Amino acid sequence: MEKQEKVIYPIDTLSQKRDIETKALLSELQDSVLTEKQKYLALTLAQRKGNTAIYRPTAFSSFSIGQKDNYPYYKKISFSNNVYDIEVTEIQNPDKLQVGNFDLSFMFIYLAPLLIIALGYNALSGEEDNNTIRLLKMQVSESKIIAGKLLFLFSILTIAATVASFTGFYLNDMNIHEHGSKLIVWLLISYSYFFFWIGVVAFVISFKANSSINALVLGSIWITSLLLIPSIVHREVTSSKDNQLVDILLNKRGDGINIREIPKEKLVDTMYTMSHPYAIDLDSSVSTQIIQLVAGTEIRTRENNSLGRAIINKQQKEYEKAEGFNIINPGYTIQNAYNRLAETEIENYHDYLLEAEEYQTRMRYLVYDYMFRPRKFTLADYEALPVFTYQQIQFTWKACIQALSPLYLLSLLLYVGSGLVIWRQVKD
Amino acid sequence: MKPFKLKELKFVINIAWNEILILWRRKGFQWLLLALMVFTGYAIVSGVSHYREVHTQREALKDSLREMFLHQDPKSPHMAGHYGHIVFKPYAILQAIDQGVESYTGTTIRLEAHRQNDAVFSPASTQSSLIRFGEFSFSVLLQVVVPLLIIFICYGSIVTDRKNGTLKILLSQGASLRKLVFSKIVAYHTFFTAFLVLIIALFYLSIRIEIGNAALPMVAGRLLLIVILYSMYYGIVIALTIYFSAVANSIPGLLTSLLAIWFIWTIILPKLTASLGAVSYPLITKAQFNQKLTSLKANELNGHDWKHEKTKAFIDSVLTAHHVDSVQQLPFRLKGLLMQADEEVKNRIHDKVFSNIRDTIRLQNNVSSFSGIINPFIAVKKLSMALSFTDVYHHFHFLEEAESYRRRLIKELNDEDTHKHSEFKDKRGRVSADFWARIQDFKYRPAPLPWSLSNSKIEIAVLFLWLFITFSIIYNRTPHIGIV
Numbered sequence: 051m052e053k054q055e056k057v058i059y060p061i062d063t064l065s066q067k068r069d070i071e072t073k074a075l076l077s078e079l080q081d082s083v084l085t086e087k088q089k090y091l092a093l094t095l096a097q098r099k100g101n102t103a104i105y106r107p108t109a110f111s112s113f114s115i116g117q118k119d120n121y122p123y124y125k126k127i128s129f130s131n132n133v134y135d136i137e138v139t140e141i142q143n144p145d146k147l148q149v150g151n152f153d154l155s156f157m158f159i160y161l162a163p164l165l166i167i168a169l170g171y172n173a174l175s176g177e178e179d180n181n182t183i184r185l186l187k188m189q190v191s192e193s194k195i196i197a198g199k200l201l202f203l204f205s206i207l208t209i210a211a212t213v214a215s216f217t218g219f220y221l222n223d224m225n226i227h228e229h230g231s232k233l234i235v236w237l238l239i240s241y242s243y244f245f246f247w248i249g250v251v252a253f254v255i256s257f258k259a260n261s262s263i264n265a266l267v268l269g270s271i272w273i274t275s276l277l278l279i280p281s282i283v284h285r286e287v288t289s290s291k292d293n294q295l296v297d298i299l300l301n302k303r304g305d306g307i308n309i310r311e312i313p314k315e316k317l318v319d320t321m322y323t324m325s326h327p328y329a330i331d332l333d334s335s336v337s338t339q340i341i342q343l344v345a346g347t348e349i350r351t352r353e354n355n356s357l358g359r360a361i362i363n364k365q366q367k368e369y370e371k372a373e374g375f376n377i378i379n380p381g382y383t384i385q386n387a388y389n390r391l392a393e394t395e396i397e398n399y400h401d402y403l404l405e406a407e408e409y410q411t412r413m414r415y416l417v418y419d420y421m422f423r424p425r426k427f428t429l430a431d432y433e434a435l436p437v438f439t440y441q442q443i444q445f446t447w448k449a450c451i452q453a454l455s456p457l458y459l460l461s462l463l464l465y466v467g468s469g470l471v472i473w474r475q476v477k478d
Numbered sequence: 479m480k481p482f483k484l485k486e487l488k489f490v491i492n493i494a495w496n497e498i499l500i501l502w503r504r505k506g507f508q509w510l511l512l513a514l515m516v517f518t519g520y521a522i523v524s525g526v527s528h529y530r531e532v533h534t535q536r537e538a539l540k541d542s543l544r545e546m547f548l549h550q551d552p553k554s555p556h557m558a559g560h561y562g563h564i565v566f567k568p569y570a571i572l573q574a575i576d577q578g579v580e581s582y583t584g585t586t587i588r589l590e591a592h593r594q595n596d597a598v599f600s601p602a603s604t605q606s607s608l609i610r611f612g613e614f615s616f617s618v619l620l621q622v623v624v625p626l627l628i629i630f631i632c633y634g635s636i637v638t639d640r641k642n643g644t645l646k647i648l649l650s651q652g653a654s655l656r657k658l659v660f661s662k663i664v665a666y667h668t669f670f671t672a673f674l675v676l677i678i679a680l681f682y683l684s685i686r687i688e689i690g691n692a693a694l695p696m697v698a699g700r701l702l703l704i705v706i707l708y709s710m711y712y713g714i715v716i717a718l719t720i721y722f723s724a725v726a727n728s729i730p731g732l733l734t735s736l737l738a739i740w741f742i743w744t745i746i747l748p749k750l751t752a753s754l755g756a757v758s759y760p761l762i763t764k765a766q767f768n769q770k771l772t773s774l775k776a777n778e779l780n781g782h783d784w785k786h787e788k789t790k791a792f793i794d795s796v797l798t799a800h801h802v803d804s805v806q807q808l809p810f811r812l813k814g815l816l817m818q819a820d821e822e823v824k825n826r827i828h829d830k831v832f833s834n835i836r837d838t839i840r841l842q843n844n845v846s847s848f849s850g851i852i853n854p855f856i857a858v859k860k861l862s863m864a865l866s867f868t869d870v871y872h873h874f875h876f877l878e879e880a881e882s883y884r885r886r887l888i889k890e891l892n893d894e895d896t897h898k899h900s901e902f903k904d905k906r907g908r909v910s911a912d913f914w915a916r917i918q919d920f921k922y923r924p925a926p927l928p929w930s931l932s933n934s935k936i937e938i939a940v941l942f943l944w945l946f947i948t949f950s951i952i953y954n955r956t957p958h959i960g961i962v
Contacts, residue, residue: 122603
């Protein structure tokens with residue numbers, strides 16, 4: 051995340067520099083007469099105000115980097131560009147992207163289950179190997195031995211995870227008042243995952259096989275649930291988006307709608323017939339030339355963004371399809387919950403893009419409003435223009451429980467299953 | 479080392495054959511093998527169908543873009559340079575074996591005058607975090623699952639005999655522990671290599687059905703090397719597992735240790751070394767890259783700015799060379815010549831700045847390459863990508879080929895722009911469709927095998943070193959291992 055801040059810093063600096071230059075330019079224009087040319091100039095100057103929409107990492111992003119390093123860190127916003135355009139905004143080593151990041155979520159998702167397996171696979175069989183099972187059984191039942199050992203394991207892991215999370219919290223200079231509730235959700239996700247894996251171990255060892263068989267079965271479950279299932283689900287839900295992406299590139303190159311080919315009268319008509327997200331006042335005093343300019347900008351922008359939105363709609367469908375497999379995909383269920391909390395998942399990126407488009411539209415209509423009225427674009431107007439501030443989606447504990455529900459169901463099945471196996475053994 | 483005598487060889491073969499029979503009869507093994515075959519079948523079917531989907535789509539796009547290029551509106555060669563062309567990275571059939579970094583690199587480049595655009599549309603940038611769990615392909619099975627299977631199957635091969643007391647009986651018949659260890663290595667290695675040959679042969683058949691014989695000469699050698707590569711890796715994993723099994727006293731302790739080694743090799747170290755490489759040799763940011771390009775270009779000839787000092791100097795030199803006083807007196811159009819000069823200057827600047835980035839990436843990757851000394855998995859992973867055309871260097875190869883094409887295309891356009899009169903130009907200087915038909919389409923020629931391997935010298939050396947050290951240790955240390 052430090053690297054992302056390093057990338058964003060000069061972008062911020064450049065924006066500030068441009069802002070100062072624009073204000074100086076506008077100060078010089080204060081005394082000029084109101085001409086059509088000056089109105090066109092307003093379009094250019096207003097764009098300088100918010101031409102970069104930054105997608106900042108959040109405090110929790112370093113806990114779970116997710117896809118944050120794969121998405122652009124900022125977007126150039128103009129009145130007519132496609133905010134969904136996939137640009138390369140950073141130089142990355144593909145090898146590094148491919149192996150992934152070594153963050154806290156990775157440690158919990160991959161390492162914690164292995165620890166649970168390594169420490170729990172012989173909870174019962176180990177006592178048999180050491181010939182201590184008879185001694186223990188004289189004092190407590192087998193189910194209590196399993197429950198006691200696994201409860202102890204769960205406690206150790208939750209303490210370790212809590213200490214690790216608080217250390218990360220401290221190292222990232224995070225404020226307990228600001229981020230405390232998120233930390234609780236983070237711990238809730240972690241504990242839920244440990245609870246699930248303890249359930250897996252309980253279920254496997256309840257069959258009372260020897261240590262080697264237990265290790266083999268648990269190892270197979272680990273590799274299946276963390277390597278094979280997610281990669282197979284990924285293969286099944288994703289499809290090539292080359293066609294749609296190339297449409298964006300073609301449109302950018304100028305192969306899309308050519309505004310100059312649309313008859314001027316039709317352009318004016320379009321302005322009256324299309325629905326506008328913000329009120330506009332097209333009275334008779336507005337020149338036809340201005341209406342044509344605005345209509346052209348509006349048609350081009352809408353076309354550009356519609357192509358981009360088509361891709362994110364496709365991505366959204368794939369994302370939802372992948373979520374449909376969460377009942378058999380515990381690793382991704384947890385990674386997704388961590389990422390949503392850290393705001394590094396695709397849905398966060400989509401939300402950012404939608405906000406960027408909304409901002410672009412608002413800016414455009416503010417300038418249209420100025421262009422339709424007989425007044426100058428002043429320094430005060432420029433300063434009154436909004437700047438892009440992105441409010442991330444809040445991942446509340448309720449949303450968290452909802453996201454983790456497939457995992458809870460799976461855990462429940464495992465605990466009930468192991469209970470039934472032990473009950474049958476006692477009965478027999 | 480003393481060479482094996484015939485009698486000793488017979489012993490090794492007998493033990494190995496016996497071990498394979500025992501292995502074959504184990505129910506647990508049969509289940510694992512069945513599961514592996516199911517996943518293998520899925521890897522072949524899904525890999526080939528994914529290839530079909532992406533390849534068909536890219537070929538169709540390539541054809542339609544070529545059509546657009548051939549039938550573009552009449553325009554001046556200079557404007558045609560700005561319009562440019564769009565090219566795609568072909569989807570190699572061997573990506574079904576190893577996806578490598580393909581999902582993290584751009585697949586499409588817009589080629590135009592004055593600019594070297596980035597390759598855009600990396601598949602990972604349009605996907606959720608599910609992709610970070612890895613992509614299912616043969617490489618997942620061959621690099622991750624099979625070694626784990628080897629551990630599960632081989633870890634008990636000697637320690638169980640020791641625990642049961644059968645090891646003592648076996649060795650009392652005259653065999654040495656060294657021979658026993660080598661026999662078991664031969665048995666398991668033969669089995670896994672046979673499995674490897676079988677699945678690669680199945681894959682070979684499936685691609686033969688899919689693409690016919692045309693591309694087979696290019697992939698056959700690579701497939702053979704893939705078999706050798708994984709056979710070497712499995713040899714190391716099997717030898718170490720059996721050696722540790724001979725050394726160990728506790729079965730659960732041995733299994734936990736072997737799983738820990740597998741986890742560190744396969745999951746932890748690749749991430750750690752990649753992060754270490756990135757920290758040791760940081761890449762410049764895109765803003766710095768752009769700033770550097772802009773500042774270097776500012777002091778050079780600019781084809782669009784005739785008032786620039788360097789541009790003026792260039793024009794003067796052209797006029798002097800042709801003994802004329804004005805641009806109009808030149809026997810050709812100066813604009814085309816100037817634009818080509820502008821291109822060449824910018825190409826030099828771009829090459830310089832871009833080669834710095836590639837050098838940094840190479841240095842970053844060398845950190846993980848050298849980590850192969852403690853982790854043979856890294857060497858196998860990188861070699862597998864190199865053999866499948868999917869490592870970062872093959873991506874650079876594609877970028878270089880696309881850039882060479884861009885330079886040839888722009889040069890042709892600038893040359894045409896230089897002509898005052900041309901059979902391809904109308905009165906307004908706009909070129910006709912015949913001119914576009916003369917320009918060959920971009921056809922990416924994948925890198926030859928020696929080139930692919932030349933980027934993986936460290937990995938090849940490391941893998942042989944691992945083989946040598948592993949077998950040397952086993953040969954020298956096994957006689958010193960206690961039997962009871």
